[in-house]
Amino acid sequence: MAFDLSSARPEGASFDVATAEPEGGPAQIAQPLIGSPTPETYSPIDDMGAGERFLAGVGKGMTDLAYGAGQLVGMVPQEAVAEKARIDAPLAGTTSGKVGEITGKVAAAIPAAFIPGAASLPGAAAIGGGLGLLEPVAEGDVLTGKATSGTLGAVLGAGGQKVGQAIGSMAQSRIASALDDIAGRRAQRAVMDDALMAGRDIGLVAEPTMANPTFMNRTLEGLAGKISTAQRVAEKNQGVINAAARRELGLPENAPLTDDTFNAIRDTAGQAYEAVKQIAQPIQADKSYIDDLSGVVAANRRLAEDFPEMADPGLQDFANSLAKDQFSPENAIEVIKKLRFDAKTLFKSDDPAKQALARAYKKGAQSVEDLVARNLKQIGADDLYENFVNSRQLIAKTYSVEEAVNKGSGNVVASKLAKQLEKGKPISGELKDVARFAASFPRATQEIRSSMPGISPLDYALGFGTAAGTQNPAMMASLLARPAARELITSAPYQRLMGSPSYSPSLLTQSMGLLGTPRTATAGALLGPSIYTSE
Structure with a gap:
C-alpha cells in the first residue's frame, strides 16, 4: 500500500525527513512553556550569613594586599588581579563583606604599627602610603594606579593619624574626668563607708540605696517598699546593737540592761x-x-x-x-x-x-x-x-x-551613742562602731519598739489586685513578692555582694583607657587608607 508522506503530515506542519521531526515539534512546542534560557545568577555568598561574609571579607582584604604586593614586584599579572576582583565583586558589594575587608587589611598592617615613629605624622603617612602601594590595580596603567593609591594612602594615613590623635586626646580627657568624679565621691563618702564596713563586721545592715545606690538596689528597694525596708533593717539592727552592748560589757546574751x-x-x-x-x-x-x-x-x-x-x-x-x-x-x-x-x-x-x-x-x-x-x-x-x-x-x-538605754524597752538606742561620740565622750570598741554607723545611717538604727508584720496591707492589696486583674487565683502568691524582696536585700549575703559601694570605673571608662593617644593615632593611620582602598 502506498503512503503519501506529504498528505499524511498535519495541516500547517512540515516534515523534515533528515531529522524526522516536524516543524513545530516537541522542542519548539515546549519552548513557550519553559520560557527563554536565562544566564546563571547564583552566587556562593547567597548561602552565607553575615558572620561568614565578614570572615570571607577578612580573607579578601588580606589576599588583596598579597596580590597587590606581587603586582608591585611584577610577580602577579594584571589579568589575575582583574579576575580576582570579578570573583570577589559580589562579596565586596555586601556590608559585612566590606567591613571584613577593611578589618583584614588593618590586621595585616598591624605589624607596621610597632615600627618606631609609627604614631608620628611622618610615620602615619609612610604607613598609609605603603598600604596604598600594596593595593592591587585591576584596570588601567599599573604604575599610574599604584602612584595614585600610594599618594592618597599617604594623605589618608596622615589624616587618620590626626583624627585618631584627637579621639585619643578626647578619650583621655573623659577618663581623667571620670576618675576625678570617682575620687570625689570616694572622699565625700569616706566617713560613711568606713562606718558601713565597721558596722557590717558586727552584723549591722543598711538600706541598699543608702549604702550603694545602684539601679538594681533602687529597683529592688522600690519593690520591697522604702519605708518597710527601713523598718525591717532597723528591726534587724536592734538585736545586733543590744548584743554588741552586752559583749562590750562582758554580759551573757540575754542579760537585762x-x-x-x-x-x-x-x-x-x-x-x-x-x-x-x-x-x-x-x-x-x-x-x-x-x-x-x-x-x-x-x-x-x-x-x-x-x-x-x-x-x-x-x-x-x-x-x-x-x-x-x-x-x-x-x-x-x-x-x-x-x-x-x-x-x-x-x-x-x-x-x-x-x-x-x-x-x-x-x-x-x-x-x-x-x-x-x-x-x-x-x-x-x-x-x-x-x-x-x-x-x-x-x-x-x-x-x-x-x-x-531606753529604760522602758531595755533597748540600746544607737542615736544616743552617736550623740555621745559627737560630744567627744570616750566610746570605744563595738559601741563606737554602732555610734558611727548610727550617725551615718540614722533610719537603719532607729529604735523599733514593736515587731513588724511580715505581710503588710499593701502586700495583700498587691496580691488580691493581681489575682483579680488576671482572673487567676494563683497570682495571690504575688503578695509574697514584697516581703521576699525585703528579706533578700536585708540578708547578709546580699549586703556583702550588692550593699558595698564600688568605685571601680565603668566598663565603658575602662575600655576608653585603651584609647591612648599613641594607639588611636596609629589606628587612625591604618584605618584611613584601609577604608579608602576598600571602596
Whole structure:
C-alpha cells in the first residue's frame, strides 16, 4: 500500500525527513512553556550569613594586599588581579563583606604599627602610603594606579593619624574626668563607708540605696517598699546593737540592761581600784598631769582676761586643789570616786555654771586616773596596771550604755551613742562602731519598739489586685513578692555582694583607657587608607 508522506503530515506542519521531526515539534512546542534560557545568577555568598561574609571579607582584604604586593614586584599579572576582583565583586558589594575587608587589611598592617615613629605624622603617612602601594590595580596603567593609591594612602594615613590623635586626646580627657568624679565621691563618702564596713563586721545592715545606690538596689528597694525596708533593717539592727552592748560589757546574751546590772559591773571592776590603794609608793605628779589640769580651766582663764567678772573663780580653785606634787594612792582613788559622783549629780542641773563645773570635775577625775596609770607603769606594777586600765575602760562603757538605754524597752538606742561620740565622750570598741554607723545611717538604727508584720496591707492589696486583674487565683502568691524582696536585700549575703559601694570605673571608662593617644593615632593611620582602598 502506498503512503503519501506529504498528505499524511498535519495541516500547517512540515516534515523534515533528515531529522524526522516536524516543524513545530516537541522542542519548539515546549519552548513557550519553559520560557527563554536565562544566564546563571547564583552566587556562593547567597548561602552565607553575615558572620561568614565578614570572615570571607577578612580573607579578601588580606589576599588583596598579597596580590597587590606581587603586582608591585611584577610577580602577579594584571589579568589575575582583574579576575580576582570579578570573583570577589559580589562579596565586596555586601556590608559585612566590606567591613571584613577593611578589618583584614588593618590586621595585616598591624605589624607596621610597632615600627618606631609609627604614631608620628611622618610615620602615619609612610604607613598609609605603603598600604596604598600594596593595593592591587585591576584596570588601567599599573604604575599610574599604584602612584595614585600610594599618594592618597599617604594623605589618608596622615589624616587618620590626626583624627585618631584627637579621639585619643578626647578619650583621655573623659577618663581623667571620670576618675576625678570617682575620687570625689570616694572622699565625700569616706566617713560613711568606713562606718558601713565597721558596722557590717558586727552584723549591722543598711538600706541598699543608702549604702550603694545602684539601679538594681533602687529597683529592688522600690519593690520591697522604702519605708518597710527601713523598718525591717532597723528591726534587724536592734538585736545586733543590744548584743554588741552586752559583749562590750562582758554580759551573757540575754542579760537585762538595767541599773542593777551596770552597778554590779562597776562593783566588780572597782576591785582593781581598791587594789591600787594597797601600793606603798605615793602617786607622783608629772608635767602631763599639770598640763591636763591647766587644760581643765583654760577656757575659764581666757574668759577672765577680758571679762573677769564673768569668769568662775571656783573652777580655778578646783584646779589648784588637785595640783599637788604627790598624794597617797588611797586618796587618789577616793578623789576619783568623789569627782565622778559630783559630776554625775551636777550634769542633771540646767544651770550652765553647774554644767561647766560638772565637765571640770569629770576631766579632773580623768586626769587623776591617767596619772595613777602612768605611776603604776613607771613602778613596774604591770599586772596592777593592766587590771586598772581594763577596769577603767569597762566602767566607762557601763556609763555609755546606761546613758543610751531606753529604760522602758531595755533597748540600746544607737542615736544616743552617736550623740555621745559627737560630744567627744570616750566610746570605744563595738559601741563606737554602732555610734558611727548610727550617725551615718540614722533610719537603719532607729529604735523599733514593736515587731513588724511580715505581710503588710499593701502586700495583700498587691496580691488580691493581681489575682483579680488576671482572673487567676494563683497570682495571690504575688503578695509574697514584697516581703521576699525585703528579706533578700536585708540578708547578709546580699549586703556583702550588692550593699558595698564600688568605685571601680565603668566598663565603658575602662575600655576608653585603651584609647591612648599613641594607639588611636596609629589606628587612625591604618584605618584611613584601609577604608579608602576598600571602596
